[in-house]
Amino acid sequence: MNRKELIAQIQAKKTFLCVGLDTDFIKLPYHLQKQPDAVFEFNKAIIDATLNHCVSYKINTAFYESMGLKGWEAMERTLDYIPKSHFTIADAKRGDIGNTSSHYAKTFFEIFPFDAITVAPYMGEDSIRPFLEYENKWTIVLGLTSNKGASDFQRLSIGNSQERLYTQVIDTVSAWGTPDNLMFVVGATQARDLRSIRDIIPDNFLLVPGIGTQGGCLEEVCKYGANEDGGILVNVSRAILYAKSDENFKAAAAEVATKYSNEMASFFKEEMA
Amino acid sequence: MNRKELIAQIQAKKTFLCVGLDTDFIKLPYHLQKQPDAVFEFNKAIIDATLNHCVSYKINTAFYESMGLKGWEAMERTLDYIPKSHFTIADAKRGDIGNTSSHYAKTFFEIFPFDAITVAPYMGEDSIRPFLEYENKWTIVLGLTSNKGASDFQRLSIGNSQERLYTQVIDTVSAWGTPDNLMFVVGATQARDLRSIRDIIPDNFLLVPGIGTQGGCLEEVCKYGANEDGGILVNVSRAILYAKSDENFKAAAAEVATKYSNEMASFFKEEMA
Numbered sequence: 001m002n003r004k005e006l007i008a009q010i011q012a013k014k015t016f017l018c019v020g021l022d023t024d025f026i027k028l029p030y031h032l033q034k035q036p037d038a039v040f041e042f043n044k045a046i047i048d049a050t051l052n053h054c055v056s057y058k059i060n061t062a063f064y065e066s067m068g069l070k071g072w073e074a075m076e077r078t079l080d081y082i083p084k085s086h087f088t089i090a091d092a093k094r095g096d097i098g099n100t101s102s103h104y105a106k107t108f109f110e111i112f113p114f115d116a117i118t119v120a121p122y123m124g125e126d127s128i129r130p131f132l133e134y135e136n137k138w139t140i141v142l143g144l145t146s147n148k149g150a151s152d153f154q155r156l157s158i159g160n161s162q163e164r165l166y167t168q169v170i171d172t173v174s175a176w177g178t179p180d181n182l183m184f185v186v187g188a189t190q191a192r193d194l195r196s197i198r199d200i201i202p203d204n205f206l207l208v209p210g211i212g213t214q215g216g217c218l219e220e221v222c223k224y225g226a227n228e229d230g231g232i233l234v235n236v237s238r239a240i241l242y243a244k245s246d247e248n249f250k251a252a253a254a255e256v257a258t259k260y261s262n263e264m265a266s267f268f269k270e271e272m273a
Numbered sequence: 274m275n276r277k278e279l280i281a282q283i284q285a286k287k288t289f290l291c292v293g294l295d296t297d298f299i300k301l302p303y304h305l306q307k308q309p310d311a312v313f314e315f316n317k318a319i320i321d322a323t324l325n326h327c328v329s330y331k332i333n334t335a336f337y338e339s340m341g342l343k344g345w346e347a348m349e350r351t352l353d354y355i356p357k358s359h360f361t362i363a364d365a366k367r368g369d370i371g372n373t374s375s376h377y378a379k380t381f382f383e384i385f386p387f388d389a390i391t392v393a394p395y396m397g398e399d400s401i402r403p404f405l406e407y408e409n410k411w412t413i414v415l416g417l418t419s420n421k422g423a424s425d426f427q428r429l430s431i432g433n434s435q436e437r438l439y440t441q442v443i444d445t446v447s448a449w450g451t452p453d454n455l456m457f458v459v460g461a462t463q464a465r466d467l468r469s470i471r472d473i474i475p476d477n478f479l480l481v482p483g484i485g486t487q488g489g490c491l492e493e494v495c496k497y498g499a500n501e502d503g504g505i506l507v508n509v510s511r512a513i514l515y516a517k518s519d520e521n522f523k524a525a526a527a528e529v530a531t532k533y534s535n536e537m538a539s540f541f542k543e544e545m546a
Contacts, residue, residue, distance in 0.1 A: 022373070062369060062376035068384045069345055076342075095393060096335060096366050097420040100295070103335035111341045120368060120393045122415055124422020142395055147370040149397020153442060159430045165438065172425060 001087050001115045002136050003180045003229075006205070009055045009085065010230035014265040016222075017257065018056035018089065018207070019046065020237030021078060022063050027242055029249050039067070039074040042249075044081055046241060049254040053261040056087040056233050058207075059114075079112055087233070089140065089207070090114040098126035105130045109137045116140050118185060118207070121169045125176055132177045138205075139182055143170045143197065146187025146210030171200050179203040186225070188216025188234070194224035206232045211260070212239030218260065222267040236260055274360050274388045275409050276453045276502075279478075282328045282358065283503035287538040289495075290530065291329035291362065291480070292319065293510030294351060295336050300515050302522050312340070312347040315522075317354055319514060322527040326534040329360040329506050331480075332387075352385055360506070362413065362480070363387040371399035378403045382410045389413050391458060391480070394442045398449060405450045412455055416443045416470065419460025419483030444473050452476040459498070461489025461507070467497035479505045484533070485512030491533065495540040509533055 010016060023039050023046075032038045047057065059078060064071035082088055090112065094104040108117040109131075116138035119128055131139040144154055144166040154166040163171075170184055179201075186197055188210035197206070206225050210216035211234055218234065225232045236257075243252035283289060296312050296319075305311045320330065332351060337344035355361055363385065367377040381390040382404075389411035392401055404412040417427055417439040427439040436444075443457055452474075459470055461483035470479070479498050483489035484507055491507065498505045509530075517525035 024376075060369075060373060062367070062373045062380070065380040066376040066384060068380075069342055069349075072342055072345060091369075093369050093393070093396075094335070094366065096333075096364075097418070097422075100333060100335045103297075103339040106339040107335070107341075111339060120366070120395050122393050122395045122426060123366075123418050123420060124425030124427070126420050126422040128422075145370070145396050147396060147399050149370075149399040149401075152397030152445060153395060153438070154397070156438070156441065157432045160433060165426070165429070168429065169426060 006055070006087055007229045009087070013055055014268040015053060015055060015261040016226070016230060016232045016234045016264050017054035017261050018058050018233040018235040019050045019054045019240055019257065020058045020060060020091070020209070020235045021046065021241070022060040022237040023241065024063055025067065027245070029245055029247065031247060037074065037077070039064075039071070040077045043074070043078040045250045046253050047081060049250045050240065050257040051083065051086070053254070053257040054086070056089060057082050058089040058091050058235050060237070061090055061092040076112060079114065087116065088114045090117045093118050093120050093142065095120040095123050095127045097123065098130055101127050102130040105134060109134045116183065118142065121173060128173065128176060132181055137181065139177060140207050141169070141173050141182065141184055143184040143186050144190050144193060145185060146189045146214050146216065150187065150190070167196070167200060170197060174201050174204060179205070183207050185209065188218070188221045189214055191217055191220035191224055194221065198224065198227070202227060203231075207235065208232055209235045212236040218263055219267075222264065226267070234260075234264070279328070279360055280502045282360070286328055287541040288326060288328060288534040289499070289503060289505045289507045289537050290327035290534050291331050291506040291508040292323045292327045292513055292530065293331045293333060293364070293482070293508045294319065294514070295333040295510040296514065297336055298340065300518070302518055302520065304520060310347065310350070312337075312344070313350045316347070316351040318523045319526050320354060322523045323513065323530040324356065324359070326527070326530040327359070329362060330355050331362040331364050331508050333510070334363055334365040349385060352387065360389065361387045363390040366391050366393050366415065368393040368396050368400045370396065371403055374400050375403040378407060382407045389456070391415065394446060401446065401449060405454055410454065412450060413480050414442070414446050414455065414457055416457040416459050417463050417466060418458060419462045419487050419489065423460065423463070440469070440473060443470060447474050447477060452478070456480050458482065461491070461494045462487055464490055464493035464497055467494065471497065471500065475500060476504075480508065481505050482508045485509040491536055492540075495537065499540070507533075507537070
């Protein structure tokens with residue numbers, strides 16, 4: 001999916017919502033756990049329930065890898081089930097020397113035809129280039145993440161300047177791609193930093209995790225992160241997936257997704273009218 | 274495999290050699306490509322050929338993932354074929370928020386029972402902790418990598434000090450584990466930096482890629498990287514795997530592995546006698 005199509009989806013639906021399919025077998029409703037392809041059946045129900053309230057689905061590969069071969073099959077079936085109207089993200093956080101990153105790019109752009117993959121920046125330009133070479137595919141580089149450990153290295157001061165590692169990463173990496181193929185992960189728990197990040201990259205999309213269970217504030221994220229195009233994808237995983245743990249999980253997921261989406265729609269009304 | 278056992282293997286064989294199974298289908302000898310499980314058959318031959326000349330095998334997960342489900346099957350069979358006497362590394366460079374990293378740890382320590390996994394440090398402590406919680410398993414954190422892009426961020430100066438990002442990463446992360454469960458990746462192409470890294474972490478094992486095709490100097494790596502226990506695992510991938518691309522690939526791989534191993538043995542004679 002290209003930038004124009006993504007923006008059109010966001011504007012038409014008036015939502016930035018991305019539903020994170022961090023599907024954990026042991027958290028599935030008990031009646032589903034007994035089914036042979038429980039993870040896919042759960043994802044299918046969640047997708048059906050949330051489809052009209054979101055523009056994107058993010059599959060967290062760790063949850064599928066930890067199930068072995070069966071997990072990769074469930075991921076394949078899930079990706080195949082997501083309608084082409086929705087932007088698909090492999091949240092895989094890969095990154096290696098160029099020769100190896102090419103294989104990861106092939107995995108998540110060809111073998112599993114996602115629109116986008118998340119990538120770690122530590123190994124520098126040649127670890128990211130192979131992903132950027134694909135047309136109409138997106139590379140989403142970690143900038144400032146939503147976890148506690150983000151402070152360990154991402155916030156270190158660089159040289160004698162006011163610059164932090166994460167601002168340096170965003171600034172440097174943004175020159176390797178364009179707003180048409182490059183996004184950044186910026187955690188919602190750091191919403192006050194979104195404003196300064198927007199000064200560095202006014203046009204790139206931001207993938208924002210940390211809303212919901214992790215406690216980020218949606219209003220702040222919209223206020224400081226969104227731009228004229230929309231410019232953000234706000235991910236919610238656990239708060240939607242596990243809204244209820246019984247037979248009513250599907251209706252509960254729809255309800256939570258609707259709630260988030262309505263909040264976002266009201267932002268469109270106020271700020272982007 | 275625990276530290277004592279790893280050291281005993283190194284001392285008995287007088288080698289630090291780790292053979293990197295970065296097995297790329299399109300580089301396999303033509304006669305093998307026609308076999309139904311070509312990648313495993315190739316790996317099996319390479320393992321048979323190099324077994325007596327190395328102490329470790331490193332499986333680069335990207336090369337297997339890019340083959341889809343068949344690749345994961347080949348990885349599983351390969352790991353199963355490696356004798357228990359050899360230290361096994363999943364070169365997966367994973368890392369995510371704690372909740373997600375737990376799933377990666379499960380994948381590479383339980384589903385696929387490797388001894389060790391490589392992990393990226395950008396997301397900080399909670400992204401690394403879940404790996405360290407496994408007994409007799411090893412976490413190998415990226416310090417200074419062997420690729421050109423290592424200069425983009427890893428060598429940035431931190432604050433007003435002489436400290437670089439990679440020395441800060443090594444220093445900080447080393448306190449989260451012990452030399453019994455924590456190693457660092459330090460590229461051989463940066464052998465002159467090994468000495469200063471040894472000042473920070475005299476006891477941790479270093480996994481050293483970059484020898485062979487990438488041009489690192491083995492003599493310098495042994496001189497500056499090794500310690501009394503051995504203390505290094507020197508990875509060679511392409512120079513061994515693709516020493517010859519015809520029916521004689523197995524003998525050629527054995528020859529190259531022997532050459533590296535003999536060089537290492539002479540270091541044992543001179544420096545560690």
